[in-house]
Amino acid sequence: MKxxxxxxxxxxxxxxxxxxxxxxxxxxxxxxxxxCLAERTIAIAQQAKLKDPKLGYNxxxxxxxxxxxxxxxxxxxxxxxxxGAANPQAAAEKIASIxxxxxxxxxxxAAVTGDDVFEQIKQLDSVMIEDGKKVSELGIDNLIxxxxxxxxxxxxxxxxxxxxxxxxxxxxxxSLFVAPIAFENNLRLDGDxxxxxxATCAGHLMECGTxxxxxxxxxxxxxxxxxxxxxxxPICEFQSDGCFVITKRPQTxxxxxxxxxxxxxxxxxHDPARYITPDVVADFSAVTMExxxxxxxxxxxxxxxxxxxxxxxxxxxxxxxxxxxxFSYGGVGCVDRAKLACDAAIKRxxxxxxxxxxxRTDIIGYNSLFSENTYGNGALPNEVRVRVAVRTSSKDxxxxxxxxxxxxxxxxxxxxxxxxxxxxxxDVIAINSVLIPRELVHTTVTMTEV
Amino acid sequence: xxTVKMLRDYAHCRAGDKGDISNICVIAYTKExxxxxxxxxxxxxxxxQFMVIAKGPVERYELPQLNALNFVLHDSLNGGVxxxxxxxxxxxxxxxxxxxxxxxxxxxxxxx
Numbered sequence: 134m135k136x137x138x139x140x141x142x143x144x145x146x147x148x149x150x151x152x153x154x155x156x157x158x159x160x161x162x163x164x165x166x167x168x169c170l171a172e173r174t175i176a177i178a179q180q181a182k183l184k185d186p187k188l189g190y191n192x193x194x195x196x197x198x199x200x201x202x203x204x205x206x207x208x209x210x211x212x213x214x215x216x217g218a219a220n221p222q223a224a225a226e227k228i229a230s231i232x233x234x235x236x237x238x239x240x241x242x243a244a245v246t247g248d249d250v251f252e253q254i255k256q257l258d259s260v261m262i263e264d265g266k267k268v269s270e271l272g273i274d275n276l277i278x279x280x281x282x283x284x285x286x287x288x289x290x291x292x293x294x295x296x297x298x299x300x301x302x303x304x305x306x307x308s309l310f311v312a313p314i315a316f317e318n319n320l321r322l323d324g325d326x327x328x329x330x331x332a333t334c335a336g337h338l339m340e341c342g343t344x345x346x347x348x349x350x351x352x353x354x355x356x357x358x359x360x361x362x363x364x365x366x367p368i369c370e371f372q373s374d375g376c377f378v379i380t381k382r383p384q385t386x387x388x389x390x391x392x393x394x395x396x397x398x399x400x401x402x403h404d405p406a407r408y409i410t411p412d413v414v415a416d417f418s419a420v421t422m423e424x425x426x427x428x429x430x431x432x433x434x435x436x437x438x439x440x441x442x443x444x445x446x447x448x449x450x451x452x453x454x455x456x457x458x459x460f461s462y463g464g465v466g467c468v469d470r471a472k473l474a475c476d477a478a479i480k481r482x483x484x485x486x487x488x489x490x491x492x493r494t495d496i497i498g499y500n501s502l503f504s505e506n507t508y509g510n511g512a513l514p515n516e517v518r519v520r521v522a523v524r525t526s527s528k529d530x531x532x533x534x535x536x537x538x539x540x541x542x543x544x545x546x547x548x549x550x551x552x553x554x555x556x557x558x559x560d561v562i563a564i565n566s567v568l569i570p571r572e573l574v575h576t577t578v579t580m581t582e583v
Numbered sequence: 584x585x586t587v588k589m590l591r592d593y594a595h596c597r598a599g600d601k602g603d604i605s606n607i608c609v610i611a612y613t614k615e616x617x618x619x620x621x622x623x624x625x626x627x628x629x630x631x632q633f634m635v636i637a638k639g640p641v642e643r644y645e646l647p648q649l650n651a652l653n654f655v656l657h658d659s660l661n662g663g664v665x666x667x668x669x670x671x672x673x674x675x676x677x678x679x680x681x682x683x684x685x686x687x688x689x690x691x692x693x694x695x
Contacts, residue, residue: 173665263602263663349597349675356595392595392610395649399608401599403655405644421648452666493661493668501670503680504635522668563665566602 144342167214176449178219189220243291247576259567284411288312307336330437347387360386443568452563458540458556596678617650
């Protein structure tokens with residue numbers, strides 16, 4: 134029976150650089166996946182690309198790949214990543230230039246494009262899932278980008294053409310893993326729904342990196358996890374019969390257990406029987422798990438149903454501006470003083486009639502994560518931090534400056550004893566989604582050889 | 584005799600986000616714990632506990648073979664990660680809020 138081993142080199146854009154290095158050096162894997170593309174990252178990358186057509190890919194592309202390129206090629210470890218963001222072709226060229234500098238020869242780098250459906254979406258003017266409005270109602274000038282979630286298909290095409298590295302833009306996260314599984318096992322992407330369901334289950338468990346190997350899990354006293362300073366990267370051992378084991382690199386921190394795998398299986402899942410990806414409607418509702426060794430969990434009984442006729446598209450648009458300020462109070466009565474400051478902020482904004490569409494005040498250390506109505510043991514904190522967050526649609530930067538200054542000056546013109554004020558202002562680039570008929574999305578694989 | 588414990592004594596949780604929808608999975612430590620939370624943790628209880636946070640309906644899915652429940656809380660993330668003015672835009676800490684839920688169970692058989 135054939136088994137392929139896939140490691141997660143990054144589970145999100147800011148993940149540890151060392152994960153990829155360790156996996157390539159010591160992981161004994163066939164594939165390494167870097168998932169580095171959050172929802173709105175592609176919109177920000179698109180803006181960078183508009184300023185410079187050679188940019189628009191992940192900023193850490195070279196930092197992540199420089200230390201592993203030579204060794205991965207020597208060991209035959211293939212690299213798959215969505216670090217291409219808004220410009221996979223430019224990313225492929227950047228990798229080629231790194232390869233030439235490092236004298237890595239015979240490297241085939243595939244760029245997958247076609248997720249950019251901005252023009253199609255503007256023409257279709259589709260109805261958005263979130264609010265039932267049409268895309269054009271966002272204001273045509275506010276639209277920044279529209280990218281469809283591609284599936285495994287173009288990555289399989291790249292691997293079939295002999296790619297050592299596949300760089301994509303927007304691809305559904307599990308599909309980055311489904312692709313090598315489908316390629317190695319000659320799965321039919323238009324019919325092997327059960328196997329695609331199993332591969333998607335593996336991909337879903339792996340896509341967030343250490344989330345399945347002890348990260349975001351340890352809770353002293355009830356779920357004790359050691360070694361957060363050297364958390365082990367997850368490795369999936371996928372057999373050609375569809376059975377697979379989730380494990381991690383040996384002699385590292387963290388754990389792979391039924392507990393970690395169960396939490397990750399349901400992470401960001403709604404109906405477990407209908408997890409819709411571009412490849413398949415995966416069904417995790419009957420999944421079973423067995424601890425078959427230390428840090429080894431065997432996963433069974435995932436399945437799948439035929440894929441849908443549409444692909445999900447993220448539409449990125451300029452929504453508004455946010456101004457967020459904070460300052461602290463300490464000692465006896467700090468919560469009362471913080472409440473007074475929050476109250477003053479709201480009244481002050483009203484008094485000045487500033488162009489504010491939403492204002493939210495929180496007291497960090499008291500009610501900022503969940504409302505105090507939700508929980509609380511009644512004990513008062515020793516120190517708190519006031520947080521005032523304001524949304525404005527004003528395109529006049531001076532108005533935003535005035536709002537920022539009003540928050541900042543609350544520390545001076547407010548209750549006793551503030552400390553450590555800080556204010557940030559930012560563009561709010563938001564995402565809505567629409568569905569697009571599959572046949573309107575055309576992907577292209579472009580190979581660069583070094 | 585009735586015992587009042589926290590959900591944290593029975594189960595562990597993880598919260599995730601998709602748009603303006605939060606999901607919180609609740610995984611019991613044992614089969615017995617699962618039977619307790621399966622009876623106790625109704626969508627109505629979740630809705631009440633997240634009264635201020637979850638503005639939309641709450642759905643529940645069961646995976647008994649994993650001792651797991653999955654709750655889907657609609658309209659609960661202030662518009663979602665990309666729009667929210669909240670500190671915890673993903674609602675990752677919602678799972679910790681749920682773990683503090685007092686669980687009233689008569690049949691756990693371990694006394695107070």
